[in-house]
Amino acid sequence: MPAIHVYEPALCCNTGVCGPDLDQRLVTFTADLDHVVDAGGELQRHNLANDPQAFAEDETVRSFLQVAGSAGLPLTLVDGVTVLTGRYPDRGELLRWAGLSADAADTSNGQDSTHRDLGLTAAGADDGCCSSTDEDSACCSPSPAASAPGTSTSGCC
Numbered sequence: 001m002p003a004i005h006v007y008e009p010a011l012c013c014n015t016g017v018c019g020p021d022l023d024q025r026l027v028t029f030t031a032d033l034d035h036v037v038d039a040g041g042e043l044q045r046h047n048l049a050n051d052p053q054a055f056a057e058d059e060t061v062r063s064f065l066q067v068a069g070s071a072g073l074p075l076t077l078v079d080g081v082t083v084l085t086g087r088y089p090d091r092g093e094l095l096r097w098a099g100l101s102a103d104a105a106d107t108s109n110g111q112d113s114t115h116r117d118l119g120l121t122a123a124g125a126d127d128g129c130c131s132s133t134d135e136d137s138a139c140c141s142p143s144p145a146a147s148a149p150g151t152s153t154s155g156c157c
Helices: 024-038 052-057 061-070 091-095
Strands: 003-008 042-048 075-078 081-086
Touching: 003 024, 024 042, 024 091, 052 061, 061 075, 061 081, 075 091, 081 091
Parallel strands: 003 042
Antiparallel strands: 003 075, 075 081
16 A cells, blocks of 8 residues: 655644644645545654654655745655645545545445544533523533633633
């Protein structure tokens, strides 16, 4: 199976899906990457801030950075060959490069393969944490973290 490596610019964390301002491209790419790995693809992502050794060890990546600099990232290699620069690959590209068909990558559990179940549920109008108007309900009681000055006193809402 082909080995896909995505070399990314320095991000705040390994996935870049953190902090108050999420970049939708990173959210989408992370979901696409997880989908292809779950389908059996071999993918690795390398963040310049957290994995600089991977950039230094690969001659193709070193040469790319000498010419384009980190502004040219992300860089995608398949079996050591540059296949994409300057943007993240989409799910179709990842599946194709991994040698997987869209049908073979379907999770076959009855769910739409384009959506990942995160296990979250929505509270209805009459149930759940934030639907209660009772300030003393257990759900919205002061949280332990709220004891510090300047913090919210609500546990969830």
